[in-house]
Amino acid sequence: MPISNAAFVRSTIILLIAGMIALLGIVGTSLLLGSKVQAYFAELIEIRATRSAAADLLSTLKDAETGQRGFVITGEAGFRAPYDDALKAVSERQKSLAEKAARFPEYAARIPTIDRLIADKLGELADTVTAIQEGRSSDAVAQVKTDRGRILMDQLRDQLGNIMDDADRRLQEGVVDMLWSAGALRWTTIIGAIAIIGVMGGAATVVAQYTRDIVVARREVETLNATLERRVDERTEELIRANQEVQRFAYIVTHDLRAPLVNIMGFTSELQASLSSIQNYVLADGKAPSEADILEARRAASEDLPEAIGFIRSSTKKMDGLINAILKISRDGRRELRIERVDLKALVEGGAAAVNHQVSESDGEVTIDGNLPTVISDRLSLEQVFGNLFDNAIKYQSPGRPLRVSVSARNGGRAGFVIEFTDNGRGIAPEDHERVFELFRRSGTQDKPGEGIGLAHVRSLMRNLGGDIVIRSELGQGATFVLRLPPDLSKVVRSMQA
Structure with missing residues (x-):
C-alpha cells in the first residue's frame, strides 16, 4: 500500500522519537551504571585500604611479639631488633587503621577495643623486655608463662581478623556488584544498539518505500501523461471525424x-x-x-x-x-443510455428468432458463436444494431442461394470485444464501404425499398456506445460487419466526462 506524505512524516517522527528514546535510555543507563561502578570501585578501594591497614597492624604486632620472645629466650640484643622496629611502626599503623576505619561505622566501633588491647599487649611486651634488661630472666619467663600475652594476642587477632574477614566479604560482594553492573551495561549497550539499528532499519524501510512509491507515482504520472496524449490524439481524431x-x-x-x-x-x-x-x-x-x-x-x-x-x-x-x-x-x-449487463448471446439469439420465418423462406441458417460475451452497455441500442444488420442481410441476400448468417466474437484487447456479423449476400463494392454508412446513401442496384438510413443509424448507435463499425466485403461474396464494442460502457462514459 502506497505511503502518503502525512503517513511518511508521521512514521519518520515516530521513528525519530523512538530512536531518541533508545539513545537517551542508553546514555542514562550507561551514566547510572557507570556511576554505580565508580561508587563500587571507590568503596572497594577504601575497604581494601582498611583491610590492609588491619593486616599490617596485626603483622607488626606479631613481629613485636616474635622479637620479644627471641630476646626473652636468648637474652641477646640481636633478637631485640625486630621488637624495636615493630614497636616504632605500631603507633603509625594504629593511627592509619583508625583513619581508614573511620569511614565505616562498624569498623570504627572496634577501634577503642583494639587500641586498649594494643596498649595492654605493648605493656606486657615492655615488662618482659625490661625484666631481661635488668637481669631478671626468671621473672620475664614467669610472666611469659602466665599466658597473658597469648590471650591478648588472640583477642587482637579476633578483632583485626573480624575487620579483615568482613572486608573480604564486602570486597567479594563489591566485585560481584561490579561484574553485574558491567554485564548490565554491556547488555544495555547491546539492546540499545539493536534498538537503534531497528529504528534505523525502520527509517530506511520507510524512506525506501516512500522513495519507491515516489518512483512508482512518477512512472504512473509519465504513463498518465502518455495516455493523456494518446487520449487527446484520439479525441482530436474523433472531433475531426465528427x-x-x-x-x-x-x-x-x-x-x-x-x-x-x-x-x-x-x-x-x-x-x-x-x-x-x-x-x-x-x-x-x-x-x-x-x-x-x-x-x-x-x-x-x-x-x-x-x-x-x-x-x-x-x-x-x-x-x-x-x-x-x-x-x-x-x-x-x-436518448439517455441505460447502462446494464447485457448477454450478447441471448440478445443476438432474440434478434435471430425475430427474423427466423424470413430466413427459413430461403432455407437459410443463422449460426451464433457460443462465446459471445456479456457486456455492460445499453440493451436497446444493441437490439437496434443487430436488428438492422439482420434486416439488411435478409433484404440484400443473393438470389438463388440460401441465406447464411454467422455471428462470432473475440477479445480485441484495448479495443474491447470485436464482433463479426457475416452474411453471404450480394456484397458491397470496396469503393462504397464508407458510403453505405452515410445518411441517405445506398450502394449497388436500388431495387429494394428504403431511405438509406439503416447503416448510418447503426454507426451512430455504435459510436454512442463507445465503439464503431466497419465493413469487409466484395461484390457477390457477402459482407462482414466488424463491430468494436467496449466491455464496460460506464467506464467510457466516465472517461468522456473526465
Missing part, C-alpha cells in the same frame, strides 16, 4: 432536401402557368373565350394541374420521409 461527419451530414441533408424543394418550386411555377390559362377561360368577363383559351384551360385542368399536384405531393412526401429519418437519428443521439 466535424467531417457533420459537414458531410449537412451537405447530404441540404442536397437531398433541396432536390424535392426545387421540384416543389418548379411545379409551383407550372401551377402558376396552368392557373393563368384557367383564369383566361374563367375570368373572360362576359366575352366568349377563344377556341385556344378553351383548349388551354382544359389541358391545364386535366393534365398540368394533376401532374403538378402529384409531383408536389411526391416531393413533400419525400421531404417528410427525410426529415423523419433525420429526427429519428437525432432522437437516438439525445
